Amino acid sequence: MTEEEIEKIVDRAYAETKIRYPYQGGFFSPRLKHINHMEVGRSKIIQSWYNILLEWIYEKWNAFGVRYHTWLKRVFPRRNVLFTGHIDSSLVGQLLFAEPAKDNIPIHNMHLEFWGRTKFYQWRKFGECSSDENGKFRLEFSLIPTQAWIIKSTLHFEIYQTTDILCEKGRMVHKQSLFKTIPIKKSDLIGMEYNLRIIRLFLWQYRPDSTIPRVYIKPDGTDAPEEYPEGRVRAMTEQMIPIELTKVKHLLQIEEDPLSLSIAQIQRDYPKNLTVAIEEKLPGYTRGDDWFGIREMNGMNMSTFQPDATTPGEYWVRYFGACNYEVNDEYAFPTAEIRFRMKPNGLPTPIEIHLTGPLNRFNKDPFQKLVVTSSEGEKWLQAKRVARVTSALCAELDQHLAGTHLNTEQYSIAAHRNIRKNPVITLLMPHVKSVSLIDNTADKLLIQGYIPSATALTAKSTEKRAADLLGFQDWKGWKPMKVLSDAHLYAKAEELYWQVVTEWVDLFFSQHETEIKKEWLEIYRMSEDLVAHSVPLFTETVNWDELSPEELDFTKRRIEYLAAEYRMDLNLPRKKVKGTQKAISPITESTVFREDSDDWQNLKDMCRYVITTATFLHTWVNEHQYEDIGEVLYSCLGLRFGEKETGIMAPESDISIAPDATRSTQMMWFSNLLSRTEYGFILKNEQKDMHPEFMELLNAKKKEFAALKVNVEEIESRTNI
Ligand SMILES: [Fe+2]
Known part of the structure; x- marks a missing residue:
């Protein structure tokens, strides 16, 4: 069969498996x-x-x-008309973050209003102001209108926050929401000044118990700093109900008779995924070397190909498994290092796989090594499957969870805590909203739920690994992936998207230059929050003197590879906070804008990095899940050691090393959940929060993206699933 014929079959399989459920729900x-x-x-x-x-x-x-x-x-509108006369009184006080109380961190530029209601319930506005850089405010008003007989006895001091940015008549406007009301007795306003003293607000607080910068959300989810839009919840319900019912049916059947449900049956009960669809037409193709190379280069993993030090045209892809993280005894998680040779068509073919770490339940030596080459028949098939599974778990944790979700959340918190008047909020907020909510859900579903039960890692080691990986991520110096050939579709699409975002950010900054520079204090404070709460640079956390020669060699290889994967320059000078060098670089170190600095470019670079991470990078790793981990026996997140000496080096027919029925149905549920319930696309603009100019710039590249097999309509505007 020719390459073109195979490509046609694969394209048909793509089309066949792009299922979206038409919602057919009735009342009951x-x-x-x-x-x-x-x-x-x-x-x-x-x-x-x-x-x-x-x-x-x-x-x-x-x-x-x-x-x-x-x-x-x-009926009772709040008209923006001040009821005032001679200004003779004021409300004073100071806004501080609630935690940590000892640090007395001011909340600047919060919008404050002072209202009363008449005995006929009409609203009257007496004054407004913003908190200053120290969080202090002086809201001036005229005393007489507040004391009029018609005004009810309780007045309202109101604190507002920006909760959304929406496009109205072509302009991006702030949606201000009431955050807190403090009642004031009218009779208490007797002098020239009424002191509300220190007001501590529980606003976008950092979680005190996490080494990773996370927002605090109460266990019951109440008082979360933001809310999912209704459309997000609806999209989830409409797509997930059939999937959820399939999972529940399986779990009930497993409860009654665990042996009655086979993996084949589970697979049949879920919608067909890409590899299953291809196998129907081309048996064995998805287990072959060509497909392996295509998926490593352009699939969910979008692997980083590191040139071999001695042989031109050969590359290494490295997925670091259990390392020294806490693991359980049930699942394997070896390191997989794959040597590729580039074919004349620009696609890589695997020629050698090095597996490091335990492959069975008997030999626990973490540095035992198995090298398998492409000439080894059945053993080669098994090694490729082991490498696929390790790379799938790494893609899920390292690239998806740490690289996009947790990475974006740290910028989201710093932006929400600090940027209010600076136009940068209108640029960033549409892309960083909702991520804290979905990350909170991931804590329960993924970190505490599926990962510890279906992989080698525990909840504790997953968190530790995520923190370590954030130690490789910084906006400064980030560049799109190097394109290796014409067939390197992922890298070409990433580069094209980066060009669009760069053009958009340049345009936005030129349109808002004066205001961005004027409100520079907000950028400074965002930068300070980002750096202060950033995890340490990973290399800072390694106890180099305690490493054995094997550990030293392994750690150096890991660091070199991860720095390339996350495109981080480890040699950049980085800021120390309390003696620890932080992963994230400061954007600025000045409270006012300085022309004689790199700060303007720094801010632009940070913005385009965050937008790219939250949109394109997340979309890629998220939407391809169902293609690459949507067939249990092809790839999953963990192979079990089983009871045999051969361990995980066994054929797919050996069900004792595959996930059990419960984990299999859960895995299918998960990959469906992530890939099929996306909502909030840049060009669909469901929430009317996308900048029209950005949409135009992206839409103009529609054909170029299509040539790279990327549908621009399907690029999400934020990380929310
Ligand atoms: Fe995601």
Whole structure:
């Protein structure tokens, strides 16, 4: 069969497996309560008719409440007219972050308003102001209008925050939401000044118990600093209900008779994925060397190819497995280093696989090594599968979780805590919102849930690994992946996207130059938060003197490879905070803009890095999950050691090393969850929060992206799944 014929079959398989469920739910169809109610076990879905009815009544009641409040706002509008006369009084005080209380961190540029209501419930505005750089405010007002007989006895001091950026009539506007109201007795306003003293706000607080910069969300999810839009929840429900019901059916069957459910049956019950569809037409193709090379280069992993030191045209892809992280006894997680040779068509073919670490339950030597070459028949097939599984778990944790989700959250927190007046908030917020919410869900579903039960890692070691990997990630000096050949579609698409984002950021900065420079203090404080809460640079955390020669060699190889993978220049001078060198570089060290510095370019570089990470990089690793880990026996996140001496070096037919039925159905559920429930695309602009100029720039490259097999319509605007 020619290459063209194979490509046609693969293209047809792509088209066949791009399933989206047309929502066919009726009134009594099962429904998902909320994204927060998703479980690896059984998600909280509402199935019985009386619960559906109760939920319907509850929803109607809520909708009535929303409509009632909208009606109230229309009947009693808050007109932006000041009721004032001679300014003779003021409200004073200071806004500080609630935690850490001892540090007294000021909250600058918060919008504050002072309102009263008449005895006929009409609103009257008496004054407004913003907190200054020290969080202090002086809201001046005229005393007489506040004391009028018609004004009710309680007045309202209101604190607002920007919760969204929306495009209205071609302009990006801040959506201000009431964060907190402090009631003031009208009778207490007797002098020239009323002191509200220190007001501590629980606003985008850092989690005190995490080494990774994470936002604090209460265990029950209440008081989260942001909310999912309704469309996000709806997309999840519509796509996931059929998948959830399949998983629940399997779990019930496993409970009753664990041996009655085969992996083949589980696979058949879920929608067909790419590899299954290809296998139907071209048996054995997805287990061959050509497909292995294509997926390592252009699949979910978008692997980094490191040139071999001595042989031109040969490359290494390295996936570092268990390393020295805590592992369980059930699953293997060896390091897989794969030597590739570049073929004349520009695609890599694997020629040698080096596996380091335990492959069975008997020999636990972490540095035992098995080298398998492409001429070794069945053993070569087994080694490729082991390498696929290691690379899948690394892609899930290193690239997806740490590289996009957790990486973006740290920028999201720093931006939300500090940027209010600076136009940079309108550039960043549409791309960094929601990530803290989905990361909070990932804590439960992935880190505490699936990973410890279906892979070698524990929840503790997953968190440690994620923290270590963030130690390789910095906006400074980041460059798109080097393109190795015409067939390197991923790298070419990344480079093209980077060009679009660069053009967009340049345009935005030229449009808003004066304001960005004027409100530089906000950039300085964001930078300070980013650096202070950043994890240490990874190399700083290694106890070099304690490493054995084998550990030293392994660690050096890992560091060199990960620095290339995350495109981090380890030699850049980096800032020390409390004696520790941090991974993230400062954007600026000055509270006012200085022309004689690199700060302007630094800020631009940080913005284009964050936008690219939160959109393109995340979309890629997220949406290809179902293609690369959507067939249990082809690849999964962990192979079991089993009881035999051969361990994980065994054929796919040896079910004792495959995930068990529970993990298999959960894995299928997971890959469906991640790849099929995306919502919030740049060009669809469902929430009307995308900048029209950015959309135009991206849309203009539609054909160029299509030539690289990227549909620009499917690039997500943020990391929210
Ligand atoms: Fe994701």
